[in-house]
Amino acid sequence: MIKTISTTPYGDQKMGTAGLRKKSQTAMQPNYVENFMQSIFNTIGKLDDKTFLVGGDGRFYNDIAIQKIIKMAAANGVKKLVIGQNGFISTPAGSNVILKNKLDGGFVLSASHNPGGPNGDFGIKYSNQTGGQVPSSVTDKIFENTKNIKEYKICDTADIDLSKLGKQQLCGMEIEIIDPVSGYVDMMREIFDFEAIKQLFAKGFTMRFDAMNAVTGPYAVRIFEELLGAAPGSVVNAVPLPDFGGLHPDPNLVYAKELVDLMFSDNAPDFGAANDGDGDRNMILGKKFFVTPSDSLAILTDNFHLIPAYKNGIYGVAKSAATSTAVGRVAQARNIGYYEVPTGWKYFVNLMDSKRITFCGEESFGTGSAHIREKDGIWAVLFWLNIIAATGKSVEEITLDHWQKYGRSYYMRFDFDGLDTTVADKLMADLEAALPKLSGKTFNGYTVSDAAPFIYNDPVDGSSTKNGLVIKFSDGSRIVYRLSGTGSSGATLRVYLEKYEVEKLREDPQQTLKQILEVAMNIAEITPRTGKLQADVIT
Ligand code: VG1
Ligand code: CO
Numbered sequence: 080m081i082k083t084i085s086t087t088p089y090g091d092q093k094m095g096t097a098g099l100r101k102k103s104q105t106a107m108q109p110n111y112v113e114n115f116m117q118s119i120f121n122t123i124g125k126l127d128d129k130t131f132l133v134g135g136d137g138r139f140y141n142d143i144a145i146q147k148i149i150k151m152a153a154a155n156g157v158k159k160l161v162i163g164q165n166g167f168i169s170t171p172a173g174s175n176v177i178l179k180n181k182l183d184g185g186f187v188l189s190a191s192h193n194p195g196g197p198n199g200d201f202g203i204k205y206s207n208q209t210g211g212q213v214p215s216s217v218t219d220k221i222f223e224n225t226k227n228i229k230e231y232k233i234c235d236t237a238d239i240d241l242s243k244l245g246k247q248q249l250c251g252m253e254i255e256i257i258d259p260v261s262g263y264v265d266m267m268r269e270i271f272d273f274e275a276i277k278q279l280f281a282k283g284f285t286m287r288f289d290a291m292n293a294v295t296g297p298y299a300v301r302i303f304e305e306l307l308g309a310a311p312g313s314v315v316n317a318v319p320l321p322d323f324g325g326l327h328p329d330p331n332l333v334y335a336k337e338l339v340d341l342m343f344s345d346n347a348p349d350f351g352a353a354n355d356g357d358g359d360r361n362m363i364l365g366k367k368f369f370v371t372p373s374d375s376l377a378i379l380t381d382n383f384h385l386i387p388a389y390k391n392g393i394y395g396v397a398k399s400a401a402t403s404t405a406v407g408r409v410a411q412a413r414n415i416g417y418y419e420v421p422t423g424w425k426y427f428v429n430l431m432d433s434k435r436i437t438f439c440g441e442e443s444f445g446t447g448s449a450h451i452r453e454k455d456g457i458w459a460v461l462f463w464l465n466i467i468a469a470t471g472k473s474v475e476e477i478t479l480d481h482w483q484k485y486g487r488s489y490y491m492r493f494d495f496d497g498l499d500t501t502v503a504d505k506l507m508a509d510l511e512a513a514l515p516k517l518s519g520k521t522f523n524g525y526t527v528s529d530a531a532p533f534i535y536n537d538p539v540d541g542s543s544t545k546n547g548l549v550i551k552f553s554d555g556s557r558i559v560y561r562l563s564g565t566g567s568s569g570a571t572l573r574v575y576l577e578k579y580e581v582e583k584l585r586e587d588p589q590q591t592l593k594q595i596l597e598v599a600m601n602i603a604e605i606t607p608r609t610g611k612l613q614a615d616v617i618t
Contacts, residue, residue, distance in 0.1 A: 080250055081154045085230045092118070092225035094218040096423040096564035098204035098576070100190045103140050103319070105567070110231070112144045113151065116186075117231035118224035119205060120155045122217065123184075132176050132206075134168025134259060135188030136294040136357040137319040138195035141166055144188055144203075146238045154232035154252035160252065161185075163259035167319065169294045169358030170204065171447070171455035172263035178210040178451060179262065189294075189357035192329035193567065196322030198219040203603075204357075210501050211428035211452030216542065222314045227440050256579040260297050263457075267302060270319040270388040270450060271461045275468040284467070284591065285348035287313060288460065289338040291328040292320040295358040298457055308463075311415040313348075328355050330362035330444055330456075331618040332369060335585060343367050350467065350474060354456035359424075360444040361456040363463055365417045365474025373403035374492050376440030378481050381409045383438070385469040386462060393437035397430050399423070400533040400547055401559045401575045402442040403488040413487070421535050421546035422561065428452050429539035432570050442492060442575060486581040489591040493614035495572040503570035504560055506608050511548055513602075525552040533559070550602065555579040558599045574614070589617075 089108070092099060092115050099115060107111060120126060133148055135141040145166045152160055166188075173187045176202070190202030205221075207213050234250035244470035247254045267273075282287075286309050290296035303309040314420060315337075316324065327334040342351040342364040351364035363370040370378070380396050383389040395416025398406050410417035416435055420426035424447070427439040431449040440446040445454035447464075467478060488523035514530040521527075529551040535544045547561035556578040563571035576592045576599060583591075599605075606612055 080235050081232060082235050082604035083230050083232050084110075084113070086114055088226050088228050088230060089114060090226060092221045094205070097191060097212060097425075098202050100193060100200055100202040100565055100567050101195055102567045103195070103199055103201045106140060106144070112147050112203075113233065114225055114228045115203065116148055116151050117155075118221050118228055120151070121224050121568050122220050126155055126157045128158055129183040130161060131157060132161045132168070132173050132182055132185030134163030134173055136168055136169070137167050137321060138189065138201065138323070138356065139197060139321040140197065140201050141188045141321075144201070145241070147233070148186060148240055149249065149254070150234040150236065151232060153234040153252035157252055159255065161255050161257055162241060164242065164244060164256055167294060167297075168259040169263070169298060170453045171359055171451055171458065172259055172298070174206065174210040174451035174453040175263055175266055176207070177206060178259070181208070187357060190567070191357050191565065192355040192360060193565065194323065194327045195356065198337070198427060199322065209428050209452050212425040214321040214425055214482075214540070214542065215544065234262050250601065260301055263298060264301055264306070266450060267457065267461055270458070271465045272387050272468065273307060276307050276461070276464045279464065279468040284350070285310065285313070286350040286352070287338060287341060287348050289315050289330070289335055289351075289353040291326050291330065291335065291353060291355070292316045292318065292324040293328040293354070293356040293358070294319050295354040295456060296328050298358065298425045299354070302457060302461070318386065323356065324334060330355050330360050333616050333618060335362055338364070348371070350464070352463070355444070358456045359447075359454040361446060361459040362444050363474065365457065365478075368475040368478070370474060370478055371403070371442070371490050372440065372444045372446065373398075373405050373442050373488060374478060374481065375459065376438065376446050377401065377409050377485070378466075378477060379446060379459070380406055380438050382466050385466055389437065389448075394434050394449075395430075395436040397427055397439040399426070399441040399489045400535075400549065401573070402440060402562060403490040403577045404555075404557070404579070405485065405488040406440070408485045419535070421533065421544045423436060423564070424454055426535065426537070426544070429537055435538070442490065482584045486579055487584050489578045489580060489586070489588045491576050491588050491592050492617075492618050493574040493576070493596065494616040495574070495609055495611050496569070496615040498570040498572060498609055500570045502608055503572055506572065506603060506605070507548065507560065507562060509601050514548060514550070517550065517602070520603065523594040525554065525556060525595065525598055527551070528553045556595055558602070560599075560603060572605070572609070574603070
């Protein structure tokens with residue numbers, strides 16, 4: 080039943096910030112998924128003692144791709160696959176399954192926060208035994224393999240029934256279908272004070288959680304409504320749909336519009352949150368109040384002692400370079416380690432494995448801890464609920480307290496989408512070349528103190544990564560430029576702005592950052608080069 084099929088390479092199967100991400104139509108081309116998976120199997124080598132996790136966020140084409148992966152794993156001699164029931168598992172739940180059961184890695188079929196459907200995106204995230212996505216040294220090898228692939232192996236059988244929990248066999252490979260929710264829920268119960276949060280809801284606390292028709296619906300209903308007692312209906316868009324019901328499952332102020340409108344209305348519940356397609360991102364809102372992800376990371380870190388799992392202390396904390404420096408002030412005050420890494424969760428993995436950090440986060444609505452090796456949307460929501468339950472304060476009060484204690488980093492991100500790749504690459508190259516000449520110059524009253532590419536030297540494996548360009552000003556303000564590595568067509572330029580204030584704590588970020596935005600646009604010549612007068616998405 081095992082067949083060897085000849086194939087020809089596609090030249091574009093390079094993984095980006097988080098796995099392979101392509102238009103569904105691209106991924107649906109003959110042998111596209113097969114070539115990519117065979118290249119991974121070839122790169123791993125010995126497979127007869129290996130067990131992998133397989134699951135996904137339920138998006139369009141996952142059902143077909145997952146069957147291909149199962150049949151190919153069997154034909155390639157993989158020992159065992161652990162598969163989420165009906166092919167579902169969130170990225171954080173998948174990381175937990177790998178770690179807890181000491182698996183050799185896994186495949187989560189998701190393009191994360193990108194839209195799904197026949198005209199949306201498809202993706203595959205590949206993790207190793209750490210439970211985190213493989214480092215660039217591995218993705219490079221896989222890419223090389225995809226460029227030379229000549230054949231793949233597949234077991235020629237009928238599709239596997241993924242609805243039936245328990246064990247089965249396929250072409251000599253063991254398959255175990257698991258409930259994707261229960262193990263994750265058990266882990267959350269061990270970390271947080273469920274009793275305290277339950278009492279909070281019992282006293283009438285209200286929340287809305289928007290699962291955006293993606294993978295977290297079943298997790299959120301189980302945890303928030305069934306276990307913690309949030310009112311039925313608190314979780315909305317709770318049934319995962321292949322096209323996310325037309326939603327763009329990116330939990331930010333632009334795409335989670337329904338939730339944002341409610342939270343800024345007079346009918347707002349006490350607390351609002353949303354997750355992305357694969358459940359690793361989170362957005363936190365209070366009544367008429369938005370918490371930036373950078374502030375959220377700083378606030379969670381400063382309140383670690385309120386959470387049962389962390390009350391005895393934490394190692395350090397890390398953030399991506401583009402994320403605001405707010406958490407750095409907490410790290411300093413708390414006297415814990417502090418690391419800045421390139422964008423992408425995979426860079427946190429070595430720091431967690433070597434016990435250098437406990438918490439980490441990114442400005443892109445990602446927060447997490449060393450309980451797993453991926454960011455974790457529901458974890459962040461529970462962390463906030465636990466702080467609220469422990470302090471009796473609202474989201475706004477908690478955030479204001481934080482700013483009063485540490486000052487506030489006004490922070491915004493501006494995305495310029497759909498750029499011509501050549502134009503975007505040239506903009507970055509020219510800007511990088513111009514950086515040395517910027518030092519000491521003043522723009523709109525801001526004097527450049529330092530301008531250089533961000534370079535990360537991993538303290539564990541010694542690898543060096545360059546990602547993004549950073550301009551620092553003498554008052555602590557910063558501009559970071561980088562190109563997105565998760566898009567499926569064209570280029571996206573991201574411009575991240577930050578300004579630190581100790582006294583003016585309640586200004587409008589857009590106003591506060593207006594001058595710096597102008598500087599950022601001018602220095603990089605964004606309008607003349609791209610034709611864009613303003614950003615497409617502002618978060
Ligand atoms: C974006 C974010 C980055 C995040 C990545 C994956 O990458 O900026 O912080 O880690 O998405 O998120 P980029 O290269 O487009 O800026 V997800 O929710 O895929 O796992
Ligand atoms: Co995601």
